[in-house]
Amino acid sequence: MTRSTDEAPTARANGSAALLPRLRELVLSGDYQPDEPLSEVRLADHFQVSRTPVREALKQLQVEGLVEIRPKVGTFVRRITRREIVEMFELKEVFEGMAARLMARRSPTDELTLLDANVRASERALSRGDIDGYPPLVHDFHETLLCGADNRKLEAHYRTLMNQLAYHRMIVNTVAHPGRLARSVDEHRLVAELIREKDGVGAELAMRAHVSASAHEAMSDLLALRD
Amino acid sequence: MTRSTDEAPTARANGSAALLPRLRELVLSGDYQPDEPLSEVRLADHFQVSRTPVREALKQLQVEGLVEIRPKVGTFVRRITRREIVEMFELKEVFEGMAARLMARRSPTDELTLLDANVRASERALSRGDIDGYPPLVHDFHETLLCGADNRKLEAHYRTLMNQLAYHRMIVNTVAHPGRLARSVDEHRLVAELIREKDGVGAELAMRAHVSASAHEAMSDLLALRD
């Protein structure tokens, strides 16, 4: 547990604007167990700021669903239930399906090019058996879609969701499942094709199927790990 | 402009837990013009609390997208662009479509009964020509769907969205459009039927069509009113 060393109180550059992401990372890192208390004074001390900015950040994290503030008692790392994870994956499916549909409708040349390149890079990674190289490509794929959808509100909701899901920590496991990587690339390719064909409905459905499959893989990992 | 009277500093019951909704209502009420500054001290004075809780509430409203905080300058009522409204309606469509699909899958008896009753009440309101009685029924319809979907995360995202859209202020106008009320009731009835038939895909599509139609009506109002 490196809690006290790596999150060094690096001279507050701009005051405390960077405090929220640092605190979020701290919670997400898993250094803190669920239900572990996060004392405002302790955090303030640790980050070398006063309670005020810490409070603000914690309040924000509560909105994001990462911590729970029990009035007059304390702030605690939230225990994410399996039910919540299922619910979040259902939302993820809808969000990304929507992004695919919107991008198919717009058919923005830049993002289409990126998507194409991404799929080809994924194919190369697959043929090389490059497990470690794939997760970033997955991330870029979804990011390109979101960008191509060109809907800021969707983007905001999506990012909020993903912050809470800590999805990037799950995906590293799922790509190691036998055959999953190949299937994932196939699904990406299909989505990209349907978007290029401006088949919004098809792209949405394909994307949903992809997210659903990916979610199933991730959930199967959780079955083993949690509780 | 009743700004100073109706938002009376009603004895802070529990401190300032009720402050956020009151502040939100104040911003949404339209008493403040876009880009109008919201001074922390003034608001604190007005609500008979100190700056601290006001600050927290404003920060939350920024997350919700209702105000903009320019660092070291001030907090201002955000001007919602037409683009944002379009984006939010697109999101509303998928949220409510998702709710319909999930409810169809679960088929919860209580909510099905409520939905049925709601549709019948709407039909009565329609036959009576009761324009004023319909908006609450619309609200209940969507609320029942959301409840029947039984997905807390969806609910949270939906409520965030609707807070920002201030949808209930739009709908009162659209039901006055000739023929819209009848069509709206028809659409509700269709959605309810498809849900009862456990046709998730159908319910989702029907719901999307309904939201889309409703959005078009609302946007056509905005064309006349804004800018």
Added chain:
DNA sequence: TGCTAGCCTCTAGTATGCAACAAACGGTGG
């Protein structure tokens, strides 16, 4: 020995003070 009551220490919630910063205003010089 077990239970209860009261205190004591912890927490968050709130108020306030102070400093830094931004912007508007007025005066002065060209």
Added chain:
DNA sequence: CCACCGTTTGTTGCATACTAGAGGCTAGCA
């Protein structure tokens, strides 16, 4: 008359002091 610069006023950002509630712990009693 206009442009520029200093001052002044208003604002937020942060720190700190104070309040009050919650929960644990200990001591005293049955």
